[in-house]
Amino acid sequence: MLNQQKKKQKAKTGSSGDGDDDFDQDDDQDQIKLKGAISQAIVIEKPNVKWDDVAGLETAKQLLKEAVILPIKFPQLFQGKRKPWTGILLYGPPGTGKSYLAKAVATEANNSTFFSVSSSDLVSKYVGESEKLVKQLFDLAREKKPSIIFIDEIDSLGAKRGEHEQDHARRIKTEFFIQMQGVGKNSENILILGATNCPWDLDSALRRRFTKRVYIPLPDKDARKQIFRIHVGDSHNMLNDNDYEILAQKTNGFSGSDIAGVVQDALMEPIRTMQLATHFKRIPNLENQSDSKDDMIWIPCSPSDNYGMKMSLLDIPIEEQSKVRAEPLCVGHFLRVLSKVKPSVGKEDIQKHIQWTQEFGQEG
Numbered sequence: 001m002l003n004q005q006k007k008k009q010k011a012k013t014g015s016s017g018d019g020d021d022d023f024d025q026d027d028d029q030d031q032i033k034l035k036g037a038i039s040q041a042i043v044i045e046k047p048n049v050k051w052d053d054v055a056g057l058e059t060a061k062q063l064l065k066e067a068v069i070l071p072i073k074f075p076q077l078f079q080g081k082r083k084p085w086t087g088i089l090l091y092g093p094p095g096t097g098k099s100y101l102a103k104a105v106a107t108e109a110n111n112s113t114f115f116s117v118s119s120s121d122l123v124s125k126y127v128g129e130s131e132k133l134v135k136q137l138f139d140l141a142r143e144k145k146p147s148i149i150f151i152d153e154i155d156s157l158g159a160k161r162g163e164h165e166q167d168h169a170r171r172i173k174t175e176f177f178i179q180m181q182g183v184g185k186n187s188e189n190i191l192i193l194g195a196t197n198c199p200w201d202l203d204s205a206l207r208r209r210f211t212k213r214v215y216i217p218l219p220d221k222d223a224r225k226q227i228f229r230i231h232v233g234d235s236h237n238m239l240n241d242n243d244y245e246i247l248a249q250k251t252n253g254f255s256g257s258d259i260a261g262v263v264q265d266a267l268m269e270p271i272r273t274m275q276l277a278t279h280f281k282r283i284p285n286l287e288n289q290s291d292s293k294d295d296m297i298w299i300p301c302s303p304s305d306n307y308g309m310k311m312s313l314l315d316i317p318i319e320e321q322s323k324v325r326a327e328p329l330c331v332g333h334f335l336r337v338l339s340k341v342k343p344s345v346g347k348e349d350i351q352k353h354i355q356w357t358q359e360f361g362q363e364g
Helices: 002-013 020-039 058-073 098-108 129-143 167-181 204-209 221-232 241-249 256-276 318-323 331-338 347-360
Strands: 087-091 113-117 147-151 190-196 212-215 279-284 296-300
Touching: 058 087, 058 098, 058 190, 058 212, 087 098, 098 113, 098 147, 098 190, 113 129, 129 147, 129 167, 129 190, 167 204, 212 347, 221 241, 221 256, 241 331, 256 331, 296 318
Parallel strands: 087 190, 087 212, 113 147, 147 190
Antiparallel strands: 279 296
8 A cells, every 4th residue: 555655756746766856855845945045135226326436445346346347347357367356355444345345335336246144144053054155156156157255254255264163164165165165167247246244253264265354544634534424424514625634634543434424413413403482483484485375384493583492492482393404414513413422433443454454464
């Protein structure tokens, strides 16, 4: 009876073996599952970050153009022994623009498939599956090349090997090294882009595979000035070039992320003023240049203002609340914020990056 059931099962599957096809089907299902997991790392929508949106970092941008943009647009220039870079490591203090540069690459490399992965995308609780995920990532990149694989916080995946390292961590690392090396595989038109805040924690074998190691330092004064302009954007403001110069001078040691936080905080200052205001008045909406009484707006004012009415922000009638306007952003708002904040990157951290750059890297 049991043999008859087996025969029926084989007839249904078309198998003449001992269940090998069942194993093949299981393998196929595993491949589909792994490919689905990795496919989630593909950036479908472009981040819309242009090269000009990245302040400074000219060396890093030049290297990324050499590695990504030029080979796609001018493949005839990269023949024979002239090959584009296959591994670039971006390292530096937190908040200096490493991930932002990766977004610019994803935007500018229109014809490339951009994979943005972290260690959590490649680590599984099931034994042996993490190595398969790493292999599937590179197989998919080869299938969809030209490809860019961006791995943020790569030190969590490729930390130095040690005696007490867990076996599964070692296997993942080994598989990653093999795939980066591309032994027996055609790895042309694939760029591995790594980012880390702690390059000294990287395994020496991984460090060697990143042929270009670029230090992304804290922004200089001109870059800080540009970062302020970028983050203020088209917000209603009264800032002039001299104001931006003052802000750049007062933020020495600040990272790009720190400056973004300062701008966000400063943008809230007019709102805070309105919350504390005790008097408001109605004025014509100059943006529409209309004298109509229906086109009036509310702004906070001094208690001594002849046209001011004693009320708080929440006292303004509901039907008039859409007409409330904040005062334009000015340098005073920034100075109030800067009097209370400090840079997030310490001098010791910067010194460690400088020493590592002198030994292994180059300035960005």
